[in-house]
Amino acid sequence: MTAAFRMRAARSAARSWPPVLLWGSALAAATFCAIPPVYLMIRAGQDPAAALDAILASSTLPLAARTFALTAAVTALATAIALPMAWLTARTDLPGRRVLRVLAPLPLAVPSYVGALVAISALGPRGLLQQALEPAGVERLPSIFGFWGATAVLALFTYPYLLLTLLPAVAALDPRLEELSLGFGRGRWETFRRVTLPQLRPALTSGGLLVALYALADFGAVSLLRFDSFTRVIFLRYESSFDRGGAAALALALAVVALAIVALEVWTRGRARYHSAHGSTRPAERIPLGRWRWPALGFVVAVLTLALAAPIGVLGYWLVRGIGAGEVLEGVWGAAFDSLLASALASAGAGAIALPVALLAVRHPRFPLTRPTEVLAHTGFALPGLVVALAFVFAAINFGPLYQSLAVLIAAYALLFLPQALGATRVALLQISPSMEEAARGLGRPASRVLTTITLPLARPGILAGAALVFLTTMKELPATLILAPIGFETLAVRVWSASSEAFFARAALPALLLIALSAIPLLLPALSHRRQSTR
Amino acid sequence: MTEHPAPAVEARGLRRTFNGAVAVDDLSLEVAEGELFALLGPSGCGKTTALRIIAGFEPAEAGTLSLHGRLMVDRTTNVPPERRGVGMVFQDYALFPHMSVAENVAYGLDDGGQRALRTEEALALVGLTGLGRRGVHELSGGEQQRVALARALAPRPQLLLLDEPFSNLDPSLRSQVRTELRGVIERAGISALLVTHDQEEALSIAGSLAFMWKGRIDQVGRPDEVYREPATVHAARFIGDANIWSFPAEGGRVHTPLGDFAAPDGASHCAVVVRPEDLQVQAGGARGEVMQRQYYGHDQVLFVRLEGGTELRVRLAPHERLGGAGPIALGLRRDPLVLADDGPANRPDDGAADGPEDGSD
Numbered sequence: 030m031t032a033a034f035r036m037r038a039a040r041s042a043a044r045s046w047p048p049v050l051l052w053g054s055a056l057a058a059a060t061f062c063a064i065p066p067v068y069l070m071i072r073a074g075q076d077p078a079a080a081l082d083a084i085l086a087s088s089t090l091p092l093a094a095r096t097f098a099l100t101a102a103v104t105a106l107a108t109a110i111a112l113p114m115a116w117l118t119a120r121t122d123l124p125g126r127r128v129l130r131v132l133a134p135l136p137l138a139v140p141s142y143v144g145a146l147v148a149i150s151a152l153g154p155r156g157l158l159q160q161a162l163e164p165a166g167v168e169r170l171p172s173i174f175g176f177w178g179a180t181a182v183l184a185l186f187t188y189p190y191l192l193l194t195l196l197p198a199v200a201a202l203d204p205r206l207e208e209l210s211l212g213f214g215r216g217r218w219e220t221f222r223r224v225t226l227p228q229l230r231p232a233l234t235s236g237g238l239l240v241a242l243y244a245l246a247d248f249g250a251v252s253l254l255r256f257d258s259f260t261r262v263i264f265l266r267y268e269s270s271f272d273r274g275g276a277a278a279l280a281l282a283l284a285v286v287a288l289a290i291v292a293l294e295v296w297t298r299g300r301a302r303y304h305s306a307h308g309s310t311r312p313a314e315r316i317p318l319g320r321w322r323w324p325a326l327g328f329v330v331a332v333l334t335l336a337l338a339a340p341i342g343v344l345g346y347w348l349v350r351g352i353g354a355g356e357v358l359e360g361v362w363g364a365a366f367d368s369l370l371a372s373a374l375a376s377a378g379a380g381a382i383a384l385p386v387a388l389l390a391v392r393h394p395r396f397p398l399t400r401p402t403e404v405l406a407h408t409g410f411a412l413p414g415l416v417v418a419l420a421f422v423f424a425a426i427n428f429g430p431l432y433q434s435l436a437v438l439i440a441a442y443a444l445l446f447l448p449q450a451l452g453a454t455r456v457a458l459l460q461i462s463p464s465m466e467e468a469a470r471g472l473g474r475p476a477s478r479v480l481t482t483i484t485l486p487l488a489r490p491g492i493l494a495g496a497a498l499v500f501l502t503t504m505k506e507l508p509a510t511l512i513l514a515p516i517g518f519e520t521l522a523v524r525v526w527s528a529s530s531e532a533f534f535a536r537a538a539l540p541a542l543l544l545i546a547l548s549a550i551p552l553l554l555p556a557l558s559h560r561r562q563s564t565r
Numbered sequence: 566m567t568e569h570p571a572p573a574v575e576a577r578g579l580r581r582t583f584n585g586a587v588a589v590d591d592l593s594l595e596v597a598e599g600e601l602f603a604l605l606g607p608s609g610c611g612k613t614t615a616l617r618i619i620a621g622f623e624p625a626e627a628g629t630l631s632l633h634g635r636l637m638v639d640r641t642t643n644v645p646p647e648r649r650g651v652g653m654v655f656q657d658y659a660l661f662p663h664m665s666v667a668e669n670v671a672y673g674l675d676d677g678g679q680r681a682l683r684t685e686e687a688l689a690l691v692g693l694t695g696l697g698r699r700g701v702h703e704l705s706g707g708e709q710q711r712v713a714l715a716r717a718l719a720p721r722p723q724l725l726l727l728d729e730p731f732s733n734l735d736p737s738l739r740s741q742v743r744t745e746l747r748g749v750i751e752r753a754g755i756s757a758l759l760v761t762h763d764q765e766e767a768l769s770i771a772g773s774l775a776f777m778w779k780g781r782i783d784q785v786g787r788p789d790e791v792y793r794e795p796a797t798v799h800a801a802r803f804i805g806d807a808n809i810w811s812f813p814a815e816g817g818r819v820h821t822p823l824g825d826f827a828a829p830d831g832a833s834h835c836a837v838v839v840r841p842e843d844l845q846v847q848a849g850g851a852r853g854e855v856m857q858r859q860y861y862g863h864d865q866v867l868f869v870r871l872e873g874g875t876e877l878r879v880r881l882a883p884h885e886r887l888g889g890a891g892p893i894a895l896g897l898r899r900d901p902l903v904l905a906d907d908g909p910a911n912r913p914d915d916g917a918a919d920g921p922e923d924g925s926d
Contacts, residue, residue, distance in 0.1 A: 464657055464659040467659070468713075471620060471621075471646050471649075472673030472717075473720060475647050487663060
């Protein structure tokens, strides 16, 4: 090959590059997402000896083991709740399954620290249950605090992550495979274990990953339930002793644990690749539950009672009692406004960052910058909110005026929840045939006009769904908000937290209820719009 | 010399590879002003890539392209698709689902008083007057195709590109839509380049066609020329029905059961191409046995095994030699086409030389 030919080949390869504006903004997004890991490494590297001490301290290993045990237990319990719920509501003749299917994911709207608060106020020492049982001579209940309390609370409020990934997979199960297995004389249980479960494995691992990362990153619930996991120890170090190097080192260690969990999921997924069944044309028969109908309904209702009805009921009780006792409710509306503002800005920000990354990933998958950009954009997925917040503190201090500004908080939200916006935008773009965009360009419209008149209008439902998800998650976010919120900026989450950490349950009730109500809106939207369509 | 208008398409040496695999190799072609030109070839031969290079959706790694005398592609130039002034109809029509029929058609028109008028004109041109307010999902496949055509024609391009425009249509609709399309293109007074894998489509609609094989153009000509005198074995096999045998050449001649014929100079192997309609029943001809008869109404095809084992298909008029199996004697209406067949790469798939070769699909 002659040099001249090589040069020509290089030039024509350059011709097929995506527009500079597109890959430039995607690159900027990726650089932005690289801030937390880079700053943590810089910070820990400034005093490597101290950082090493913090990581190698005799307390760190048991801390890591405890955190890992909690993560595993939560994931297992959430699976035990979500798997039967998905199967019962999607595949069987469970009574009331239509209503239950709408209700089942709603506990996602209850932040885990609100769940913990409710559990403590109801089941803790001098809580509602103990007070009710006092006349019967019950002085003490088994302790709600510690490992098992934290596990139960986290599983009850994170199972919807698994449920939501499982539902489409359960609905897409090819009934012919199960019928085949039953036809071979395998029992129902063996069929489930050997035929159904393997088909659900991809959904189980990716949903399980979401639950595990949530449990690993959770700060509010474990703190209220006094379980010393990584996040609580890091926060205490940062807050009380101002040991920022040590906090950074531990945060780095936590980040490594999170990355290890992500790698584990990628590894298991990489070995087992399941293609979705090629169009099972016939909808699956509903499996009759027979005499198991009522026990099954009892199970689903019990879960929803604990995860949905109980929190709302207990909070309502505290609210009424608080109002009766003259509890001041002022300031709540301001906090609700701050929450809405922050969530709206975060979903707009995450959506705006996600768009160029998704466009690059979908339309230019072979471009050399595409893969690294995509990987970096998922930083927020693996890094706990606390870790990202600490990194932004360190970064913002170096950029003086930004420290303690709303912009930094919004930036942290956008980074943390970018993967949610990215996933929804990507799926939406993948559904638009490239020939549609080419047709528009062939009709004389430049790429920018094609984006605004064809691509974005067609992708809008997906982009909005992603924004709604970011909105919901930002509403509930606690640790990053605690660390990064500017003075005087108080979200509902922070208000619930400060009231409940001092056991002022009545004061926490109204903001917690508002938080649940506002977070539920994006979860109910699809069900509502679906109903409107089907009645038409 | 009189001055000719510049050709609608003038491509010289276009080349495009994907990860090292050559999709389009040294492709040159010329579409005259006002001509309906078909680029014909099996799927994967690179014809769609060639069309996409001409439309500007795919960069060329080498070669030049001019449209109506305007340079579009060379080593330093690559005019973006929106500035090529070319109308394109996609295989999947690519109608915008969030717009009405009229909005789709008007998409390429600039705002102004003429916009609504021009939209109506374009819809009338394809016979869809009055359907402008419909959603594109409410239309049948044939109507969608006409909307795609109206949308491409509305900005009055001088050149129309069509990518397999009939492949998504019901077979019973195709011939009707084909006739309509040709009428619309003639009325609009423009040139058109059509890509297709359907030889019947290319033969029936095009003024000229190019046969493409493995990224290269094997032959260009009028449909009857390419059918009568295919330049390569692939063209002979792909376009129309043909009996193709492979024979060694001896002393400049090939010996076949139907006679001896001159071999091309210097060829050691020859492909002998006989169209089924070029055979006739002939007393004293090569003797064989009718194995099967397929009756089509407008004609019939006999499957014959000659003495010595060579099998061939014979197309006869519908009432000639009725009856089933039995002895037959065959002769040629005209000399067969004898092509050099020395490429060893070609020969393995010629092993089935006497198998049925149905070019259409």
